[in-house]
Every structure is written in C-alpha cells, then in structure tokens.
Amino acid sequence: MEKRFMKGCEAIAEAAVRGGCRFFAGYPITPQNEIPEYLSWRLPEVGGAFVQGESEVASINMVYGAAATGKRALTSSSGPGISLKAEGISYLASAQLPAVIVNISRGGPGLGSIQPAQSDYLQATKALGHGGFRAMVFAPATLQEAVDLTYNAWEYAERDRGPVLILMDGCLGAIMEEVELPPMKELKIENTEDWDLSRANGRTDAHMITPILPEPALEMLNRAKGMVYNMMWPMDAKAEEYMLDDAEYVVVAYGIAARVAKEAINELRAKGVKIGMIRPITLYPFPKSIENLDYSKVKGIIDIEMTIPAQMRDDIELQVKGRCPVHEYGRSGGMLLDDEGVYNAIAEITGGGN
Amino acid sequence: MKKSFVFSGSGGQGIMSAGIMLAHTAIDMNKHSTYLPEYGPEQRGGSAKCTVIISDGEIISPLTKKCDNLIVMNEQAYAKFGDSVKEGGLLVLNSSRIKEEITREDVKVLAVPVDDIALELGNVKAANIVLIGALIGATDVVSKDAFVASLEEKFKTKKPEILELNLKALEKGIEFGKAAK
Numbered sequence: 001m002e003k004r005f006m007k008g009c010e011a012i013a014e015a016a017v018r019g020g021c022r023f024f025a026g027y028p029i030t031p032q033n034e035i036p037e038y039l040s041w042r043l044p045e046v047g048g049a050f051v052q053g054e055s056e057v058a059s060i061n062m063v064y065g066a067a068a069t070g071k072r073a074l075t076s077s078s079g080p081g082i083s084l085k086a087e088g089i090s091y092l093a094s095a096q097l098p099a100v101i102v103n104i105s106r107g108g109p110g111l112g113s114i115q116p117a118q119s120d121y122l123q124a125t126k127a128l129g130h131g132g133f134r135a136m137v138f139a140p141a142t143l144q145e146a147v148d149l150t151y152n153a154w155e156y157a158e159r160d161r162g163p164v165l166i167l168m169d170g171c172l173g174a175i176m177e178e179v180e181l182p183p184m185k186e187l188k189i190e191n192t193e194d195w196d197l198s199r200a201n202g203r204t205d206a207h208m209i210t211p212i213l214p215e216p217a218l219e220m221l222n223r224a225k226g227m228v229y230n231m232m233w234p235m236d237a238k239a240e241e242y243m244l245d246d247a248e249y250v251v252v253a254y255g256i257a258a259r260v261a262k263e264a265i266n267e268l269r270a271k272g273v274k275i276g277m278i279r280p281i282t283l284y285p286f287p288k289s290i291e292n293l294d295y296s297k298v299k300g301i302i303d304i305e306m307t308i309p310a311q312m313r314d315d316i317e318l319q320v321k322g323r324c325p326v327h328e329y330g331r332s333g334g335m336l337l338d339d340e341g342v343y344n345a346i347a348e349i350t351g352g353g354n
Numbered sequence: 355m356k357k358s359f360v361f362s363g364s365g366g367q368g369i370m371s372a373g374i375m376l377a378h379t380a381i382d383m384n385k386h387s388t389y390l391p392e393y394g395p396e397q398r399g400g401s402a403k404c405t406v407i408i409s410d411g412e413i414i415s416p417l418t419k420k421c422d423n424l425i426v427m428n429e430q431a432y433a434k435f436g437d438s439v440k441e442g443g444l445l446v447l448n449s450s451r452i453k454e455e456i457t458r459e460d461v462k463v464l465a466v467p468v469d470d471i472a473l474e475l476g477n478v479k480a481a482n483i484v485l486i487g488a489l490i491g492a493t494d495v496v497s498k499d500a501f502v503a504s505l506e507e508k509f510k511t512k513k514p515e516i517l518e519l520n521l522k523a524l525e526k527g528i529e530f531g532k533a534a535k
Contacts, residue, residue, distance in 0.1 A: 259415045
C-alpha cells in the first residue's frame with residue numbers, strides 16, 4: 001500500500017479514481033473545491049473526463065448521462081449545491097443508474113456559512129430528492145475511512161442500481177492526514193450490460209430518459225426498491241462500537257464529532273466514568289446498535305453533532321424507545337466542536353469526571 | 355506525547371505553508387500529524403489560521419480549543435487567539451509587527467522579529483521559515499535535519515538561491531529559539 005499525507009478532498013478524489021471513477025462533473029462551492037481541482041488534472045491522466053458544468057443542475061445531469069453509458073461517474077458539492085442537484089439525484093434513482101455523490105457539508109440553512117458543519121444529515125438520510133427513494137449514506141470519520149468507503153462506493157451503487165452519497169463535513173474535507181491508498185481497480189465491463197445504453201444491442205427496455213411509467217409498473221418498481229431498502233440494506237449497516245460492555249452512558253456521534261467525542265470518552269474513562277460510543281459509519285441504513293443496548297445498565301444516550309438542533313436524534317429515539325433519556329450537545333453555523341466543550345458537556349450530563 | 359500548534363496571522367504571511375511544512379516533516383520522522391486550515395472567504399489579506407497536531411500515537415481528535423504552542427504573526431491574530439495557548443505553553447510572536455505589551459504571565463513568550471530578519475536576509479517571504487526555526491530551536495518539535503530535508507524537497511524545482519535564503523532563515527530562527535530555551 002502506498003502512504004501519502006493528503007488533504008481530505010484530494011484523498012476522496014484519488015480514491016474515486018482508483019475505485020474506477022472516469023467521469024466527474026461539478027460546479028464550484030466551498031469547502032469542496034479541492035475535489036474538482038484535483039480531478040481536473042487527475043482524470044485526464046487515466047483516460048477519464050472532467051467537466052466543470054455551468055451549474056449544479058447541468059452537472060448532475062451530465063453524471064446521469066455518463067452513468068447511462070456504463071461509466072463510473074461522480075459529482076461533489078456542499079449543502080446548497082446538493083439541494084440544487086436534488087432533482088437530478090431523484091432522476092438517477094428513477095432511471096436506476098449507479099452514481100456517487102459527495103457532500104462536503106458546511107453551515108446552514110440557506111447560503112449558511114462556508115465553515116464546516118454537519119448540517120445535512122436530514123437531507124442526506126431522509127430526502128436526497130423528491131419521490132421517496134433512498135440512497136446509501138456513508139459517513140467517514142478519518143481520511144483513511146473516507147478513502148476506503150469512496151473506493152468501494154460504486155460497488156454498492158451498481159449492485160443496487162442507484163445513487164450513493166458520501167457525507168463528510170468541511171473539517172475532514174480540509175484536514176491533511178496520512179492515508180494508505182489502495183491499488184487501481186481493474187473493472188469488469190460485463191457488469192454494466194444491464195444499464196449501459198451503448199451495449200443495449202437492440203433491447204428496447206433501455207432508455208436515456210425514463211418515460212412516465214404506467215402506474216402499475218411504477219408501483220412495481222417502487223415495491224422492488226422497498227424490498228431492497230428494507231430487506232437487503234440492514235445487512236450493509238455499519239457502526240463502530242467503542243467501550244460499550246459496561247457503559248452507563250453511550251455517546252452517539254458520526255464523522256468529525258465522533259473523533260472529538262472519542263477523545264473526551266478516553267479522558268472520562270480514565271476518571272472512572274462508564275461511558276462508550278456508537279459511531280454510525282452508514283447513516284442510511286442506520287445501524288441497529290442503539291436498539292440492542294442493555295437498558296438495565298444504560299442511564300442515558302448523548303447525541304453529539306456539529307449542528308443545532310441535533311438531526312440524528314429522531315433515528316436514535318426510534319431505537320431507544322423511551323428506555324432512557326436522550327441528551328444532545330452540538331455547535332452550529334460553522335462554529336466547530338472542540339475537545340473542551342465536548343468534554344464539559346458530557347461531564348455535566350454524566351455527573352462525572354469533574 | 356501529543357503537541358498542538360496554532361499558526362495565525364493574515365493571508366500572505368506564509369501561515370498555511372509553515373503549518374503544512376511542519377506537519378510534513380513530522381510525518382517524515384514517522385510521527386503522526388494532522389493539519390487543519392481555517393480561513394475566511396477572502397482571497398488575500400483575511401485572517402488565516404491553521405492547527406497542526408504532532409503525536410507519537412494515533413491522533414483521535416484533530417480539533418482542540420487550547421493549544422500547547424501558539425504562533426502569531428500580527429496584532430489582529432494576537433487579539434483573536436492570544437488566550438488560546440494553554441497555561442505553561444509557548445507563545446511565539448512576530449515582534450516586527452506586534453508592539454503591544456504581552457500581558458499573559460502564565461506562558462513562555464518568545465518574541466522574534468521575523469519580518470526584520472527575513473528582510474535583512476533579502477526577502478520578507480522567508481519570515482515563516484524564521485518562525486519555524488525559532489519553534490524548532492525552542493521546542494525540538496522536529497529535528498533540524500528533517501526540516502532541512504523538507505525544505506530541500508519543497509524548493510528543489512526553484513532556483514538554488516531560494517533554498518539558500520530559506521536555510522539561512524531557518525538557521526537565524528533556530529538561534530533565537532535556542533537563546534530562549
């Protein structure tokens with residue numbers, strides 16, 4: 001494996017190339033500009049194509065077109081830009097085309113702030129576009145994890161024929177740390193036959209533009225997708241479980257928030273506080289780890305997010321089912337979480353570590 | 355051992371590249387390091403800040419409220435971040451630009467006229483290297499040899515005079531840092 005000291009956005013871009021991405025279209029927005037900047041020179045090196053679109057809407061539709069020709073296609077943006085791409089993402093889902101979308105999130109709502117925040121959880125997990133489709137959402141906490149998840153994202157997109165989202169905040173997009181890069185993937189072209197228009201070979205079920213389907217056909221399609229979401233995806237849910245065995249308090253946090261929280265947990269453990277953490281790696285499907293905790297021991301769940309109010313809380317409460325109190329702590333609007341603030345918040349809730 | 359460094363100043367003072375070079379050198383020395391830049395929407399002249407963490411072990415949280423070492427390049431940065439250095443920590447300041455009296459008595463203060471030194475050597479752009487020199491002299495955060503190797507790598511495509519200037523800047527900074535140790 002090759003080790004490199006890389007910026008988060010660039011690590012994602014390189015992992016995408018090594019994972020087989022050969023097309024990118026996007027429109028600039030902070031804090032994700034290093035992804036297109038990197039791919040603008042990197043993709044041509046491997047025979048791929050880079051387009052700076054005239055808008056987010058154009059870019060997501062170019063990704064649609066590229067995906068329809070069997071290419072592994074990518075777009076990236078940040079909150080406001082993802083909102084603009086929402087229509088195209090829904091069309092990708094409708095046409096059952098595989099593609100990967102990266103959201104390097106910043107403060108919101110609206111134009112918000114260009115500084116990092118985890119303010120797009122609800123958008124990512126509940127409604128990435130209209131019409132009731134779902135997308136798998138991966139939320140890396142380290143650049144190594146970002147590399148590994150991006151590298152394999154198209155396998156999920158192609159297996160389930162739809163968009164996959166990688167959600168990472170602006171801190172992890174800008175930070176530099178050491179990563180091990182996996183080798184360049186050799187892609188098997190035969191996999192793409194089902195959706196690659198250029199290989200339709202006279203089949204008439206292949207369309208560039210999805211028609212308005214007859215209602216029974218659309219219902220059947222939605223039923224099939226529902227089966228995939230409800231039966232298959234739970235098996236793909238991933239979480240890191242940390243020091244849960246004797247935990248009386250459990251932090252639930254993802255991405256950058258989980259890293260800040262983990263350091264606080266280590267300090268509190270050293271002072272005798274029985275505390276652990278569940279870190280969802282897939283935000284959708286949302287892992288079942290919280291449901292299965294031993295609530296005869298657990299006195300409280302602490303949801304820590306870099307957004308106010310907490311957005312993951314609804315998903316947490318659905319698993320806690322009132323068996324213990326759920327607390328929340330966060331920062332928002334581009335104000336960052338820090339070690340002291342997180343430690344003090346947890347110490348106050350648990351009444352320990354002072 | 356885990357140490358945090360905050361570099362602060364305004365855009366154009368070499369704050370970000372100083373942070374990256376320090377982090378890179380630590381990686382070259384087989385340590386763990388993270389580098390996190392923070393800046394506003396301005397292309398030039400706005401406030402610039404970066405946080406570098408260097409550790410022998412894995413770095414869990416890259417976000418820290420208080421730092422062990424604060425490096426400030428101008429008065430605005432001092433006003434904004436002066437309180438963020440931990441008690442017993444080190445405050446390195448650019449005394450060419452910071453004229454006000456430093457009121458904190460619970461930290462070690464290292465005042466280095468980095469702009470003046472760099473100007474004397476021939477180019478104010480080398481001020482950030484003088485600063486890193488002072489940091490290396492005062493803290494042994496990375497070895498001088500490892501940093502020289504990073505500089506050689508960084509400037510290998512440039513004219514040799516540029517490397518020479520930066521090496522001199524580093525040497526001057528180390529002198530200042532050692533004197534304060």
